[in-house]
Amino acid sequence: xxxxxxxxxxxxxxxxxxxxxxxxxxxxxxxxxxxxxxxxxxxxxxxxxxxxxxxxxxxxxxxxxxxxxxxxxxxxxxxxxxxxxxxxxxxxxxxxxxxxxxxxxxxxxxxxxxxxxxxxxxxxxxxxxxxxxxxxxxxxxxxxxxxxxxxxxxxxxxxxxxxxxxxxxxxxxxxxxxxxxxxxxxxxxxxxxxxxxxxxxxxxxxxxxxxxxxxxxxxxxxxxxxxxxxxxxxxxxxxxxxxxxxxxxxxxxxxxxxxxxxxxxxxxxxxxxxxxxxxxxxxxxxxxxxxxxxxxxxxxxxxxxxxxxxxxxxxxxxxxxxxxxxxxxxxxxxxxxxxxxxxxxxxxxxxxxxxxxxxxxxxxxxxxxxxxxxxxxxxxxxxxxxxxxxxxxxxxxxxxxxxxxxxxxx
DNA sequence: GGTAAAGCTGCCGAAGCTGC
DNA sequence: GCAGCTTCGGCAGCTTTACC
Numbered sequence: 358x359x360x361x362x363x364x365x366x367x368x369x370x371x372x373x374x375x376x377x378x379x380x381x382x383x384x385x386x387x388x389x390x391x392x393x394x395x396x397x398x399x400x401x402x403x404x405x406x407x408x409x410x411x412x413x414x415x416x417x418x419x420x421x422x423x424x425x426x427x428x429x430x431x432x433x434x435x436x437x438x439x440x441x442x443x444x445x446x447x448x449x450x451x452x453x454x455x456x457x458x459x460x461x462x463x464x465x466x467x468x469x470x471x472x473x474x475x476x477x478x479x480x481x482x483x484x485x486x487x488x489x490x491x492x493x494x495x496x497x498x499x500x501x502x503x504x505x506x507x508x509x510x511x512x513x514x515x516x517x518x519x520x521x522x523x524x525x526x527x528x529x530x531x532x533x534x535x536x537x538x539x540x541x542x543x544x545x546x547x548x549x550x551x552x553x554x555x556x557x558x559x560x561x562x563x564x565x566x567x568x569x570x571x572x573x574x575x576x577x578x579x580x581x582x583x584x585x586x587x588x589x590x591x592x593x594x595x596x597x598x599x600x601x602x603x604x605x606x607x608x609x610x611x612x613x614x615x616x617x618x619x620x621x622x623x624x625x626x627x628x629x630x631x632x633x634x635x636x637x638x639x640x641x642x643x644x645x646x647x648x649x650x651x652x653x654x655x656x657x658x659x660x661x662x663x664x665x666x667x668x669x670x671x672x673x674x675x676x677x678x679x680x681x682x683x684x685x686x687x688x689x690x691x692x693x694x695x696x697x698x699x700x701x702x703x704x705x706x707x708x709x710x711x712x713x714x715x716x717x718x719x720x721x722x723x724x725x726x727x728x729x730x731x732x733x734x735x736x737x738x739x740x741x742x743x744x745x746x747x748x749x750x751x752x753x754x755x756x757x758x759x760x761x762x763x764x765x766x767x
Numbered sequence: 768g769g770t771a772a773a774g775c776t777g778c779c780g781a782a783g784c785t786g787c
Numbered sequence: 788g789c790a791g792c793t794t795c796g797g798c799a800g801c802t803t804t805a806c807c
Contacts (some may be wrong), residue, residue, distance in 0.1 A: 434797090435798095444796090469798085469799070647795085
């Protein structure tokens with residue numbers, strides 16, 4: 358069986374290979390190109406099944422066997438307070454939505470030194486555990502969390518951390534694995550065991566049949582139980598960020614707001630009307646990407662989804678850019694903002710369109726550009742839009758700005 | 768009213784590309 | 788070869804909100 362290991366950072370690929378059964382397999386390592394927006398020379402060379410995972414956002418590593426992806430890995434060293442831990446959530450979801458198990462490595466806490474304050478641990482928002490569990494419940498595919506090794510458990514006083522200079526993080530000393538977590542840490546050895554379990558199951562049953570069996574395997578059951586326990590023991594609730602920024606309203610309020618776009622020829626379609634209530638993610642900020650795309654994806658799984666596609670939601674999921682007021686008298690919404698406008702969204706889309714070469718004459722296309730042209734013929738601008746535009750328009754049933762709105766009819 | 772947590776955003780660096 | 792641009796990821800300071 359032939360393995361291919363797609364990586365963003367080669368040293369991290371080396372780290373995973375050396376610590377798992379992959380080291381004994383026949384494999385090749387390949388550089389992963391993330392999107393047609395940020396790497397127009399090479400993205401089109403990515404195989405179709407990898408492109409599908411990259412559609413929403415690119416993970417740090419994808420392992421495939423005989424052209425079938427078997428798991429993806431995302432690693433971060435950021436402090437996971439507030440909505441930061443959800444920043445990478447869309448890429449975990451993108452993997453699982455393509456039936457590919459995902460691993461998320463994130464520190465339990467990171468030392469942050471602020472001005473005029475002693476160094477202290479910024480701790481993870483435990484709601485991430487609930488969000489990942491909901492993903493597993495819906496897709497029946499593992500989406501597992503492991504702590505990036507830190508001094509947090511052993512050095513509660515941040516100032517005493519031997520790795521204070523690295524914000525309390527424990528990195529692997531092997532220079533071939535530069536920037537990777539400490540491989541001998543118990544969290545990492547458990548993760549390697551789970552990866553080996555996947556490799557073993559897939560080799561015995563094949564990738565398609567094998568992945569349906571994974572959730573019932575003991576190392577994965579145990580990890581899922583640990584994640585649920587962490588949610589509870591760390592005081593997780595359904596009120597913390599990003600759920601602290603949502604409102605639930607009767608859908609009629611939304612329809613009453615959108616009526617301004619209707620006329621005798623056009624009426625809002627059936628999708629929004631099909632759900633009685635609507636969840637609104639309120640962001641009164643300047644229009645931007647991270648951390649909002651990941652937070653929006655997490656809200657979908659935590660509150661709205663009941664099935665594998667956005668059509669199977671209990672509630673509409675919409676995003677409001679601006680200061681939202683719910684007008685209970687007139688059963689509608691009002692939005693004001695000096696920070697964001699619909700033009701911020703539209704300008705981003707237009708900027709992405711500049712990456713498209715579909716309007717060129719054949720004589721204008723260089724030979725090396727032809728495969729990229731041909732990819733765009735098939736997929737249009739699917740892969741050439743910037744990440745946050747792709748993620749927002751995938752997850753949100755509607756996006757409202759004070760001066761303009763976008764919505765799905767079906 | 769004070770403190771801690773949550774939320775927002777300006778700015779920075781890395782990587783990779785384009786154009787001269 | 789180099790300057791400059793875009794995209795992405797990330798840090799941490801500032802502001803707002805929540806809580807006691």
